[in-house]
Amino acid sequence: MTAKFDFTLHKTDGAARRGTMHTLHGDIRTPAFMPVGTVGTVKALYLEQVKEAGADIILGNVYHLMLRPGAERVARLGGLHKFIGWDGPILTDSGGFQVMSLSQIRKITEEGATFQSHIDGTKHHLSPERSMEIQRLLGSTIHMQLDECIAFPHERKDAERAMQLSLRWAKRSREAFGDQPGRGCFGIVQGGTDAGLREESAKGLQQISFHGYAIGGLAVGEGQDLMLSTLDVTLPHLPLDQPRYLMGVGTPEDILESVARGVDMLDCVMPTRSGRHGQAFTSFGRLNLRNAIHAEDLRPLDASIDHPALNSYSRAYLHHLVRSGEILGMMLMSWANIAYYQHLMQGIRQAIDEGRFEAFRSETRARWAAGELPSAT
């Protein structure tokens, strides 16, 4: 274990990048998809399954964990790693996004955000300093600055105001983080879909100096085209030798296109949330296991992938479990989706290593578009 937090860029292939992040809690192979462990569990999965599927790092949410069980409590229990039983890297978001999306009543001032818990209505406060303190109490590997997220659509002037506030919070967050060997602190680029604001945000963050840069405020309903065009006008303003993290993204298609533009890290609840609702991601596109077409289909979800969640349970059984609302259905579908996402990331990393990312990208897209070949049975 190194006590230094750094990023090694091994290879680029077009704009796509292959790297390794070194942290106190181990290495992260990039491009990396980070499963989301909101309240200290990647929903319906054992963490051993998450690790074994190929995930090097998982996410925890400050907003959820500060409300329950509470950051001080987690610290007393030895930190988040010990609490949940995960010894690899953990990235914690700062709470900014959930204050916007989940809390019932919120007030944003220069000092910070005051909001009511979505669980019990109790009042809470989150400043840049408190968010960083919470992340330190949790023992997170990668700390995110507190930012103000705004809903989409929005006026340019609102995006600008929130971006400027986020920049000032970035400075306070970075100072509060201080120097924690082997751990990193990331700034978050905001600015809505406006190229000028994104550039200003990216440059302002670099003046503060972070260990990595996230692109926030996307995947909030703007659609893939606008998301990718915003990436296109943002990424050129970020340093080449540091990791870039696209927050809250996304579908396998989104991941492929984002990596093609130079994104190194992504996270999303989609594989687990969709899994709990019966949707599977496969190498030939999506399957809705609620659909009656699967009721007597003995094929597994995706026989082409050597993973038990994908190649050993029949669609007929999964259909039955999903239709019956059984917990095992949610377990198997979530597991299959995490496995597929990690399989995709492994394919992406290998393709970049071998200098054939463009071919991988077009082949993968073509397989998704073509759908499944007719069954031989």
Added chain:
Amino acid sequence: MTAKFDFTLHKTDGAARRGTMHTLHGDIRTPAFMPVGTVGTVKALYLEQVKEAGADIILGNVYHLMLRPGAERVARLGGLHKFIGWDGPILTDSGGFQVMSLSQIRKITEEGATFQSHIDGTKHHLSPERSMEIQRLLGSTIHMQLDECIAFPHERKDAERAMQLSLRWAKRSREAFGDQPGRGCFGIVQGGTDAGLREESAKGLQQISFHGYAIGGLAVGEGQDLMLSTLDVTLPHLPLDQPRYLMGVGTPEDILESVARGVDMLDCVMPTRSGRHGQAFTSFGRLNLRNAIHAEDLRPLDASIDHPALNSYSRAYLHHLVRSGEILGMMLMSWANIAYYQHLMQGIRQAIDEGRFEAFRSETRARWAAGELPSAT
């Protein structure tokens, strides 16, 4: 694999019995606790975990499976074993109990039971012949006769009428079962809590001749004393050389007392259902993980038992998961309870093998009663 269904009684210790049931799908060590896989899943568990915890046999429910996915469909898919991925013995109940407890409108005639599905209100029919046909379509290892279950409390005349009908259905069930090498058919003793009716039922079933005898109509609210006293007046009328199965029982205390009276097999949803609601069974009694007392307790559920579900997750984490309504909480608690139940059965079997069942029984009861020693931490 033998194609013969039989029961070997290895040893008795007082009234407690140690045996092995040989079936087409493998051996069952008795006394056996059978986890319940109602709709084709032992709720919130992987079947590998059920097997690894020590269960030789699981249960499936005719009532649930006939409604969804349907017996003919399961047969087309290769049978229940293949459908759910379990190659050991499966016992299927006949549907009688659920017709009483779950269906919305039901009519019992000499011919059979007509009822409305609790899922979608559709009308269904279950005769002794149809129940046995369904169990054959499912490919069950142990088939149960169709019986009429009545609620508790009840009048003696109602218990007598239902017992006599169940006897006539027993004859029709046994004939419909016919001869299926390696599989068995069990009769079910009814008669409420009346000693005379129980004796008449037990003797009537033996005239028909089954591979084993179940005691039904208990654990329906009569309380442990009445349940055990009913066992006391029933078991002496059952053959010593065949297995006795007490249906739907129960708590660890119920299991210990039933085995002490000569019961060989039991099943109950309690370990999984209680687990989903945050209750754990341990060698020192029960724990309610919802209770705030566990919030900062780093001890596992039961460090004295060498099983990952019991000795590797902290109560603090389980408390957090249970309070948060997380699926992983249900998974871990159900797993722990199944592991504890199987641990108890293993202890029971070993104690009988070694001729010290009475000591085991009193020690186990004393540990449950004493509760947990104060923590050293």
